[in-house]
Amino acid sequence: MPKGPAKTANSVDKDERYRAPALDKGLDILELLSEQPGGLTRAEIGEAMGRGPSEVYRMLERLVARDFVSRSPEGDRYALTMKLFILAHRHPPIRRLVARAQPLMDAFSVAAGQSCHLVAPDRDAAIVVAHASPPGNWEFGIRIGAHIDLLTTSSGHILLAFQDPHSQSEAAARWEGTRQASAREKLESILTGYRDLGHRVGPSQQMRAIDDISVPILSPDGYAIAVLTCPYILRIDDRQADIDQTLALLKDVAAKLSLS
Structure with missing residues (x-):
């Protein structure tokens, strides 16, 4: 498994001083279940956490009672509910941004004949908070709620290129001595180019035959508060905006959403 950033003696002491074992246990369960769409049994949860089933029983019962976790009708399998997703979307800045962005994104998809998604920073990653699809039979998109990597995606690169100094210094401290720090350093000249251009247009780093167009909000x-990305697909069976026209349309949406 990849190792996280090395901790100094002071940070370890501080972590230990403010430990809340019950809270840690509950958060560990939520993080574990977030990676298991099919859920896990109590025994599997205990095994994954290195704890006996009885140790996680009371915590699971409280998470079920608070509706963060659901129990299967058979009573032997636990999975996350939608409550965390709902709470995240109650966060006022994100909620306001999505409310403003969605009609503009929908209009973009109609005009360009392409899908697009809105990405917001989420500590050392980013999260897709809105998506728009073009009319017709075909679309390509990424699901709302998906976490994406900052170092290996078009949206992530634009977030890094336009990152505010405070977030930069915080990330540098967290990544110190890790592979992320080395990868971030190698990207610096590329990110500078994106800052100068004000956008990124280039091959997707995840899928072939797709050009990602990303512009900052x-x-x-x-500084970037979010990023709009269009995974541009060149179709041969219908009329659509070309890639330059699509970039102009996406920039227009970003300009309307940017705070002046």
Whole structure:
């Protein structure tokens, strides 16, 4: 498994000083179940956490009672509910941004004949918070709620290119001595180019035959608060905007959403 950033003696002492074992146990369960769409039994949860089934029983019962976790009708399997997703989307800045962005994104998809998605930063990653599809029979998109990597995606690169200094320094401290730090350093000249251009247009780093178009949504200080990305697909069976026209349409949406 990949190792996280090395901790200093002071950070370890601070972590230990403020430990809340019951809370840690509950958060460990939520994080574990977030990676298991089919759920896990109590025994499987205990085994994955290195704890006996009885140790996680009370915590699971509280998570079920608070509706963060659901129990299967048979009573032997636990899975996440939608509550965490709902809570995340109650966060006012994201909720307001999505409310403003969705009609503009829908109009873009109609005009360009392409899908697009809105990505917001989420600590050392990013999360898809909105999506729009073009009319017709075909579409390509990424699901809302998906976490994406900052270092290996078009949206992530634009977030890094336009990242505010405070977030940069925090990330540098967390990544110090890790592979992420080395990868981030190698990207610097590329990110500088994206800052100068104000966007990224280039091959997808996950899928072939797709060109990602990514543009930042900016704060008044010129830093990215979110990114709009269009996974551009060149179709041969219908009329659509070309890639330059699509970039212009996406930039227009980003300009309307940016804070001046």
